[in-house]
Amino acid sequence: MSAIELRGLTKVYPGGVKALDSLDLVIPDGEFFALLGPSGCGKTTLLRTIAGLETATGGAVVIGDRDVTGVQPGARDIAMVFQDYALFPHMNVTDNIAYPLRIKKVARATRQQKAAEVGARLGLEQLMERRPGQLSGGQQQRVALARVMATQAQAFLFDEPLSNLDARLRLEARTFLKKLQHELGVTTVFVTHDQAEALAMADRMAVMESGHIRQIGTPAEVFQRPANTFVAGFIGSTPMNLLDGVVRGDTVDVADCKVAVPESAEGLLRDGEKIVYGVRPEYNVYSAESADGSLGGTVSIVENLGATYLVTLDVNGVPVQAIVPEGREPELGDEGFAVPRRDRALIYRDGELVSA
Amino acid sequence: MTRFVLRRIGFYVLIAVLLAFFAVPLLWLASAPFTSDPTYQVRMPDFTSENFRALFDNPYALGSLWNSVLLAAGTAALVVVFATLAAYALSRVRLPGRDALLYTLLLLSSIITGTAAMVPLFQLAVELQLIDSQLGLILILTGGLLPAAIFMMKDFMDSTPKSYEESARVFGATPLQIVRHVVVPLVRPGLATIAVWAVANVWGNFLMPYLLLSDVEKQPAAVIMYTLYTEGGQANIQLLGTFGLLYSVPVVLMYLFVSKKYGFRFHGGIKR
Amino acid sequence: MAQATLPPEVLDDAKARRYNADAAGLGRLRAGAFVAPALALISLFLVFPALWVLYLGLSNYRLTGAAAAAPQSVGFDNFVKALTDPEFWSSTWLTFEFVLGSAVIGQVVLGFLIAWIMRDRTGPIKRIVEGLVILAWILPSAVVSFLWVALLDRDGGTLNTLLHLQDFAPLLDHPMLSIIVFNIWRGAAFSMMLYGAALGNVPPSHLESARLAGASGWQQLRDVVFPHIRGHVLTNLLLISLWTFNDFTPFLLTAGGPDGKTEVLSVHVYQVALQGGELGYGAAVSTVILLINLVVAVFYLRLLRSKK
Numbered sequence: 001m002s003a004i005e006l007r008g009l010t011k012v013y014p015g016g017v018k019a020l021d022s023l024d025l026v027i028p029d030g031e032f033f034a035l036l037g038p039s040g041c042g043k044t045t046l047l048r049t050i051a052g053l054e055t056a057t058g059g060a061v062v063i064g065d066r067d068v069t070g071v072q073p074g075a076r077d078i079a080m081v082f083q084d085y086a087l088f089p090h091m092n093v094t095d096n097i098a099y100p101l102r103i104k105k106v107a108r109a110t111r112q113q114k115a116a117e118v119g120a121r122l123g124l125e126q127l128m129e130r131r132p133g134q135l136s137g138g139q140q141q142r143v144a145l146a147r148v149m150a151t152q153a154q155a156f157l158f159d160e161p162l163s164n165l166d167a168r169l170r171l172e173a174r175t176f177l178k179k180l181q182h183e184l185g186v187t188t189v190f191v192t193h194d195q196a197e198a199l200a201m202a203d204r205m206a207v208m209e210s211g212h213i214r215q216i217g218t219p220a221e222v223f224q225r226p227a228n229t230f231v232a233g234f235i236g237s238t239p240m241n242l243l244d245g246v247v248r249g250d251t252v253d254v255a256d257c258k259v260a261v262p263e264s265a266e267g268l269l270r271d272g273e274k275i276v277y278g279v280r281p282e283y284n285v286y287s288a289e290s291a292d293g294s295l296g297g298t299v300s301i302v303e304n305l306g307a308t309y310l311v312t313l314d315v316n317g318v319p320v321q322a323i324v325p326e327g328r329e330p331e332l333g334d335e336g337f338a339v340p341r342r343d344r345a346l347i348y349r350d351g352e353l354v355s356a
Numbered sequence: 357m358t359r360f361v362l363r364r365i366g367f368y369v370l371i372a373v374l375l376a377f378f379a380v381p382l383l384w385l386a387s388a389p390f391t392s393d394p395t396y397q398v399r400m401p402d403f404t405s406e407n408f409r410a411l412f413d414n415p416y417a418l419g420s421l422w423n424s425v426l427l428a429a430g431t432a433a434l435v436v437v438f439a440t441l442a443a444y445a446l447s448r449v450r451l452p453g454r455d456a457l458l459y460t461l462l463l464l465s466s467i468i469t470g471t472a473a474m475v476p477l478f479q480l481a482v483e484l485q486l487i488d489s490q491l492g493l494i495l496i497l498t499g500g501l502l503p504a505a506i507f508m509m510k511d512f513m514d515s516t517p518k519s520y521e522e523s524a525r526v527f528g529a530t531p532l533q534i535v536r537h538v539v540v541p542l543v544r545p546g547l548a549t550i551a552v553w554a555v556a557n558v559w560g561n562f563l564m565p566y567l568l569l570s571d572v573e574k575q576p577a578a579v580i581m582y583t584l585y586t587e588g589g590q591a592n593i594q595l596l597g598t599f600g601l602l603y604s605v606p607v608v609l610m611y612l613f614v615s616k617k618y619g620f621r622f623h624g625g626i627k628r
Numbered sequence: 629m630a631q632a633t634l635p636p637e638v639l640d641d642a643k644a645r646r647y648n649a650d651a652a653g654l655g656r657l658r659a660g661a662f663v664a665p666a667l668a669l670i671s672l673f674l675v676f677p678a679l680w681v682l683y684l685g686l687s688n689y690r691l692t693g694a695a696a697a698a699p700q701s702v703g704f705d706n707f708v709k710a711l712t713d714p715e716f717w718s719s720t721w722l723t724f725e726f727v728l729g730s731a732v733i734g735q736v737v738l739g740f741l742i743a744w745i746m747r748d749r750t751g752p753i754k755r756i757v758e759g760l761v762i763l764a765w766i767l768p769s770a771v772v773s774f775l776w777v778a779l780l781d782r783d784g785g786t787l788n789t790l791l792h793l794q795d796f797a798p799l800l801d802h803p804m805l806s807i808i809v810f811n812i813w814r815g816a817a818f819s820m821m822l823y824g825a826a827l828g829n830v831p832p833s834h835l836e837s838a839r840l841a842g843a844s845g846w847q848q849l850r851d852v853v854f855p856h857i858r859g860h861v862l863t864n865l866l867l868i869s870l871w872t873f874n875d876f877t878p879f880l881l882t883a884g885g886p887d888g889k890t891e892v893l894s895v896h897v898y899q900v901a902l903q904g905g906e907l908g909y910g911a912a913v914s915t916v917i918l919l920i921n922l923v924v925a926v927f928y929l930r931l932l933r934s935k936k
């Protein structure tokens with residue numbers, strides 16, 4: 001088990017696309033690390049460059065204390081699960097799991113036994129004779145995991161490991177994967193474009209945008225204090241309210257209302273400054289009565305999220321969203337007020353978070 | 357109503373004419389091998405085995421079939437191995453001038469036919485002392501079939517996802533191991549197609565062995581068949597029936613096998 | 629030597645881009661090594677002969693005699709000789725008749741006819757008809773040639789017996805017609821299968837709407853079917869013309885006779901160069917064949933490109 005370190009990693013594809021732009025990243029030993037970002041931002045490229053399937057144009061990849069930038073993928077002591085799992089269709093489950101050992105010239109009997117052990121651990125006992133084509137998506141995923149486990153590599157790389165599963169199975173696999181990673185304690189980097197997945201599974205995560213890392217942190221940090229408006233808009237099942245505002249002393253003018261300056265930005269703002277005021281719908285407290293520092297308007301949309309409702313207020317022409325517990329949801333056309341929590345609201349100046 | 361009946365009648369007359377046109381020339385092959393003292397005329401067979409006995413007594417007949425097998429198997433093996441390696445490399449690595457090379461190969465395979473190249477090939481065989489050498493013939497046939505084979509094979513390779521190979525590569529497999537363990541099993545239908553196509557081509561080929569093999573003991577069935585009905589002024593009808601049948605059966609079996617297993621594909625046609 | 633083979637599918641650029649990444653980590657050197665054996669054989673036995681034929685065409689090379697030992701360059705004499713030789717022109721004309729009659733008209737029309745009348749049928753009739761047509765195509769040329777010799781024989785031939793004719797010898801009296809009919813019989817299968825596949829791709833809804841509009845069978849063909857299969861017709865025409873042009877099978881039936889009446893170019897080259905020993909002149913004729921092949925093939929590849 002080893003840490004992974006990237007130093008100024010750059011990848012330019014032959015066509016001229018700069019998929020990675022001088023990335024620096026340290027993933028400590030044993031961590032479950034998520035790479036999150038919209039499609040096309042370079043996540044797969046980053047993973048493949050760590051694996052050695054793409055040659056870096058500049059910078060270095062260090063695994064453990066070894067610089068592996070110029071090393072062949074097979075010699076990097078890492079293992080990778082591909083998005084389509086890449087299980088060999090002509091081999092049965094046993095042979096698939098044992099394939100890495102076959103490459104390492106482990107004796108046939110030993111590798112069969114090892115495959116059976118790993119397979120049993122992942123609940124594949126009954127399936128060992130089947131071909132991948134005869135397995136469901138979830139079973140294939142577990143075979144792919146088993147094959148990676150059989151390598152006993154220093155680090156695991158997963159490219160969108162859950163995206164080929166249907167919604168229900170995905171939740172199950174999410175829990176399973178997280179538990180397995182904690183048991184094995186192997187440094188694991190996984191790629192996803194689903195922010196909920198990253199928040200749920202990762203110890204730490206990086207949010208990427210067009211070849212750059214925009215924020216690194218624990219899921220809680222990234223969720224509560226997005227470092228910039230890009231991350232703020234990307235993270236969360238309902239996007240954060242990002243409202244243009246002007247600072248007026250202790251308050252901020254937003255959509256012709258006055259709200260209090262958030263705790264995190266106290267003393268850091270200049271009077272009359274143009275900023276973006278951010279508050280998650282979850283931290284926007286809804287009430288039917290007017291209060292100090294509230295955003296008041298008419299209810300224009302009410303969406304059922306299950307145990308909660310997402311209410312959209314039309315505040316002088318600006319849409320503002322708030323989460324309301326079930327049973328307290330307003331009617332369309334009602335007058336309503338949203339009070340941002342001062343300890344959770346954020347201020348962005350030129351797209352970057354203002355904080356001490 | 358009457359129009360409908362007339363159309364039906366017209367249709368069946370057409371079918372009957374078509375059937376007759378295509379079946380009549382073949383009747384002889386079905387009847388003569390089993391008829392005593394066969395002539396050019398198609399007669400009701402009396403299911404004699406004496407024609408087959410005569411065939412087995414003939415010193416060259418069975419030998420020539422064996423020669424056909426040798427030529428076909430040898431050529432198919434070389435074509436499959438070399439075409440697979442080349443197609444794999446061309447499919448996966450952007451070698452300088454690759455697209456031009458592929459285009460040229462495609463062009464070559466269609467313009468340099470046996471007809472166009474028989475003169476220099478004969479010359480070349482004389483110079484390299486490959487006249488009467490079965491190996492020489494195999495090499496020449498392989499050279500002729502390779503461009504089209506590479507092209508067909510590359511098509512198969514291109515449609516195989518590369519993540520299988522990458523996966524094996526991350527596990528530490530060498531390129532040759534990847535080809536053996538992953539690529540070859542994945543494109544097996546392609547290999548079979550190329551092999552059958554090469555065998556069918558060589559099996560039916562008359563011109564090249566006729567040109568390059570003058571020793572009767574080395575000649576394949578195509579040449580012996582021709583000799584049997586042209587040499588000595590008088591066709592050896594008794595042998596021709598059984599020999600023609602034996603020589604034809606493998607092709608038919610192979611066709612049935614391929615069309616059953618893979619369906620017919622338009623890779624320029626399995627034959628030709 | 630391979631007969632002409634043109635896989636009708638060429639590389640799709642977008643697809644090629646996705647797969648050209650060096651997934652197995654082959655590297656250029658090893659990739660070169662993988663390609664080398666194939667290229668060596670192709671160069672030696674395909675490219676080199678084609679180049680040599682050009683050189684031979686410019687020499688007075690003969691199989692035996694003084695010129696065999698020390699061939700000399702004779703410039704364009706062989707080409708001049710060929711182009712002024714009535715036999716060459718008569719062979720060219722016969723080849724034209726053969727290709728036009730048996731491939732361009734015969735195989736295309738018959739192949740399309742069979743595909744058309746069998747298009748929505750299933751069952752034994754379709755299987756038997758298609759099976760026989762394909763059988764005629766896959767049997768070795770030496771076998772089918774002999775079958776036609778037997779069929780058309782003057783004395784005991786099946787044709788004469790069936791038609792109660794005496795002394796009718798098609799191979800002697802109408803030799804060119806005989807090999808044309810033979811080649812239609814021999815090669816109709818390819819066109820049939822190609823058109824069968826093409827007709828299967830005509831959307832049934834288009835045919836139905838034409839039928840609802842009251843179009844006759846012929847109108848449906850012209851207005852709905854033909855626009856859909858136009859590309860296939862062109863592909864088919866070019867391929868079978870190329871194959872028929874290079875076909876050596878007429879030799880097995882008539883060996884060019886009687887009196888050179890069926891001596892198409894492929895047989896002509898054989899007779900002149902390898903029987904007659906005039907390699908230089910034969911090479912000049914081969915060059916002409918190569919050039920004609922080149923024109924047809926380039927046409928065909930253009931067509932494939934433009935379809936992408």
Ligand SMILES: Nc1ncnc2c1ncn2[C@@H]1O[C@H](COP(=O)(O)OP(=O)(O)O)[C@@H](O)[C@H]1O
Nearest residue numbers: 013015017019038039040041042043044045046
């Ligand atoms: N083989 C390639 N050649 C050229 N450009 C590529 C290649 N692979 C990916 N790209 C480009 O690099 C960028 C990042 O791609 P990728 O890493 O696959 O993104 P993600 O996995 O985050 O969706 C994209 O703009 C993509 O078009």
Ligand SMILES: [Mg+2]
Nearest residue numbers: 040043044045
């Ligand atoms: Mg991706």
